Amino acid sequence: MKEIKSDVVIIGAGPAGAVAGALLAKNGWSVSIVEREMFPRFSIGESLLAQCMESLENADMLEAVKSAGFQFKNGAAFEWDGARTSFDFREKFTPGHGTTFQVQRAKFDKILADEAERQGVKIYYRHSIVSADIAENGAELIAEHNGEELAFQSRFVLDASGFGRVLPRLLDLDRPSEFPVRESVFTHVEDNITDSNFDRDKILITVNPNERDIWYWLIPFADGRASVGVVGEKEKIAAWGQDPEQILKGAISAAPELAKTLYNAKFDTEIQRIRGYSSNVTKLAGPGFALLGNAGEFLDPVFSSGVTIAMKSAELAAECLHRQLSGESVDWDKEFSVPLKQGVEVFKTYVKAWYDGRFQDVIFYQTEQKEIKGMICSILAGYAWDKKNPFVAAAERRLNTLVEICSAG
Incomplete structure (x- = not known):
């Protein structure tokens, strides 16, 4: 069996894997990325947050992304039964990047992977991990490629396999998510949008007029195309039918304002669906490994x-791993898991409040206070690790207070 040795093996060449690989290579470590598919390949998660730009900048990838011609993005717009509001990331509370991009992930991920390779990372495409033997003093991953097996040996493994969740599956780390099982049905369209109320510089989030826990995304791209999808609990999604096309078109017709915006859209791409995507694990790191992004x-x-959480996890892990490989003692729970979870828990607070309606009440509240809106805007822009923001430092308490104010108003 052929053996491939490096300091670090990363599973997955998506944004988390590419960023982590580039940061480690920049510090002089040899990095091999094992990727199951061949890039470019389709993926969702196309509307980046401004916080991502900092990660790309740190990994020396930002200029390549800027020059790719992606759709400029400066915020998020929300619509519910005729009520409209928007958040401009440039007016956020937290310092840092205030604009970003809406990206076709096939092209975006290929750019990041190519940049990682340019910086010295070796990527092995079309290699699928079939077993993992990981210990504190080293690891061996067996991968299958064209019917043959290869042994990837390293001092440490980072799992950036996304929804593939390679190590959680092989090491029995999975545990149920606290979120209910939701389903997403989505596609790309030639949008032909002429609606003057639609701002191509923002993602549009539409709430179903009758079911507030059902929502839609509309993400415009630079080439006149857009990503559109609906999200809801699987039982409610099933009310529109069983066929993905029937579901998506039926769901859009149930949101009149969105249907009007997409009146001229040409549905020319296969409609896809995913279900039960929310996930969790017993731990984010252990002897010889750490989980990045969706793999956690x-x-x-x-x-x-x-993508924001994925890139943040890549930065935190690369910093810890550089120190560990250099001979320092690293407490992965204290220095990786806890800091990463702090931001994840902030996002989780607002996700829960979105689905129970509390955060929607805040978003659509008509009397705005500029300073508070800037703090909320920072979270929507991805700055969920900024503890100077009161709505990050005490997310649940501050949000509940704001909900009470909006309700009283």
Whole structure:
């Protein structure tokens, strides 16, 4: 069996894997990425948050992304039964990038992977991990490629396999998510949007007029196309039918304002569906390994936090691992898991409040206080680790107070 040795093996060449690989290579470590598919390949999670730009900048990938011609994004717009509001990320409370991009992930992920390779990372495409033997003093992953097996040996393993969740599956780390089973049905369209109320510089989140826990995304791209999808609990999604096309078109017709915006849209791409995507694990790191992004915990697509969490986990892990490989003692729970979870828990607070209606009441509240809106805007822009923001430092308490104010108003 052929053996491939490196300091670090990363499972998955998506945003988390590419960023972590580039950061480690920049510090002089040899990195191999084992990727199941061949890039470019389709993926969702197309509306980036402004916080992502900091991660891309740190990994020396930002200029490549800026020059790719992606759709500019400066915020998020919300619509519910004729009520409209928007948040401009440039008016946020937290310092840092205030704009970002809406991206076709096939192209975006390929750019990041290519940049990682340019910086010295070796990527092995079309290799599927079939077994993992991981210990504190080293690891061996067996991968299958074209009917043959290869042994990837390293000092540490980072799992950035996304929804593939390789190590949680092989090491029995999975545990149920606290979120109910929801389903998403989505596609890409030639949008042909002429609606003057639609701002292509923002993602549009539409709430179903009759079921507030059902919502839609509309993400415009730079080439006149857009990503559109509906999210809801599987029983409610099933009310529109069993066929994905029937479901998506029926769901859109049940949201009149969105249907009007997409009146001229050409549905020319296969409609897809995923179910039960929320996930969790017993731990994010252990002797010889750490889980990045969706391989650890995935919350929900509503605030587009997935790629942001993935990149943040990559940065935290790369910093800890650089120190550990250099001979320092690293407490992975204290220095990786806890800091990562702090931001994840903030997002989780607002995701829960979105589905029970509390955060929607705040978003659609008509009397705005500029300072408070800026703090909420920071969270929507991805700055969920900024403890100077009161709505991050005490997320649940501050949000509940704000909900009471809005309710009284």
